[in-house]
Amino acid sequence: MEQKRPCKGLCKKYRVKKLVGVGRYGSGQCRCQICDIWMDYRGCHLESGVPASVNNYGWICNCCNFKVRKNPRNKKSKEKLRETNSQKITTK
Secondary structure, three states: OOOOOOOOOHHHHHEOOOOOOOOOOOOOOEEEOOOOEEEOHHHEEOOOOOEOOOOOOOOEEOOOOOEOEOOOOOHHHHHHHHHHHHHHHHHO
16 A cells, blocks of 8 residues: 655645636646645756756656646646647737
């Protein structure tokens, strides 16, 4: 049986609020399932230990060292995120 990684409480200083009119994933936020918190790249690092930046993939929580979720799980939310990403590309 795999033991759950504990939250050390370091993540609380990286907590972010939801932006009005924009989805969390669309605004660059991520969710740590272990710490049960929404944060951005400042609360994460990469596998190599380098601090994460907005354009990197494979973010890991600084608090519990668990990979964070950068994309929604359900179909409806995934479609909504794709729409917002395609709108960003066409407006550039």
